[in-house]
Amino acid sequence: MPEALKNIRVAIFDLDGTLFDSTHVWLDIDDKFLSKRGYAPTPEYHSAIAALGNREVANFTVKYYNLPDTPDELMREWFEMAIDAYANTVELIAGAGEYVRAASAHGIKIYAVTSLSRELAEPCLRRHNLTDLFEEVIASDDCGLSKSSPEIFTYAAERAGVRACECVVFDDVAAALRSAKRAGMTTVAVRGDKSYSHGGESVDGVADYVVADFCRAPKLY
Numbered sequence: 001m002p003e004a005l006k007n008i009r010v011a012i013f014d015l016d017g018t019l020f021d022s023t024h025v026w027l028d029i030d031d032k033f034l035s036k037r038g039y040a041p042t043p044e045y046h047s048a049i050a051a052l053g054n055r056e057v058a059n060f061t062v063k064y065y066n067l068p069d070t071p072d073e074l075m076r077e078w079f080e081m082a083i084d085a086y087a088n089t090v091e092l093i094a095g096a097g098e099y100v101r102a103a104s105a106h107g108i109k110i111y112a113v114t115s116l117s118r119e120l121a122e123p124c125l126r127r128h129n130l131t132d133l134f135e136e137v138i139a140s141d142d143c144g145l146s147k148s149s150p151e152i153f154t155y156a157a158e159r160a161g162v163r164a165c166e167c168v169v170f171d172d173v174a175a176a177l178r179s180a181k182r183a184g185m186t187t188v189a190v191r192g193d194k195s196y197s198h199g200g201e202s203v204d205g206v207a208d209y210v211v212a213d214f215c216r217a218p219k220l221y
Contacts, residue, residue, distance in 0.1 A: 004219040005168055005186060010160045011103050011220060012153065012180075014171040015114040015121050015137075018190045019100070022090045022124075023172075029081045033074070039065050047201060051148040051175035053115045053140035054078070079119065087123040093190060095214030097128055104133045106221035112137040113156050113169070115147055135160065147176040150183035157183070168220065174201040181208075188217055 017023040030041040045064060049057045058071035058078075067074070104110050110133050114121055118139045125131045138156055145152035157164045164184035171177050177187045189207035203210055211217045 004221065007166060008108065008168050008186065008220045009162045009166040010109045010111060010157065010168075011100075012111045012113050012156055012167055012169045012185070013100070014147075014169075014173070014176060015112055015124070016116045017172040018170050019092060019096045019112075019130075020086075020090050020116075020124055021093050022086070025082055025085045025090060029078055032081065033077055034065070037065070037067065050173045050201075051115065051146065051179070053146060054117050055141050056146060057115075079117070082120055083123075086120040087127065090124050092128055093213050095217070097130065099214035099217055100130060100133055103220050108220050109160055109162075110134050111156050111160060113140075113147065113152055114138070115140045117141060147171075147173070148179060150179045153180045153183035153185055157185075170217070171207075172203065174203050174206045177203060177207045181206075190214065190217070 013019050016026070034041055048064070049060060052060065054075055055071060058074040061067065061074060062069060062071055100110055112121070112134055114137065116139065118137060121137055121139065122131065125134065136159060138152065138159070140146055140152060143152065143155060145155060153169060154164065157167050160167070168186040168188060169177065169180035170188045170190055171180065172190050177189055180187050187207040189203035189210040191203070191210065191212050209218055
């Protein structure tokens, strides 16, 4: 296990695939909604959407597959397919709940920066009794910023009232981790139990630390 990180005041967590063991939900949705239209998701498609917000993904999907659907229609379909899973069945990555609770108990401010819509994120946080630990959930669709840009992480630091160098970001997507590093933050890649590189790009060599789960993550205190 890496040594404890020094001088960290804020921990910023991605939700999908990082705190939430939920990647399978979106793979299933991709397969189901594209197969209904005679398509299959490609590695290029997964790579392109990995760090995008929900609306950005919908816009890209319509163009990429030349679909007759509008982005709003796709978003509604995805939401209907996902809401039950996030509210009732999605579990946490190993050690995630304990890690967040311990960090919060030691005075670390807890934030989320996520491409997941708030309507899906909040029921899952609530079911796992984590809601009250988060200072704020920053959803990319709400703030109009993408995780493929460092601006969203800079925005989170500003909201927390700290310098970027006092923040650590946990994510499972290489593009988001790269953006956080460009913002000046320490980065930890969380693989979960995935046997593939999420988004088509390995996190190796991108993040400052790479861990399988939160049982192996560096302590913040």
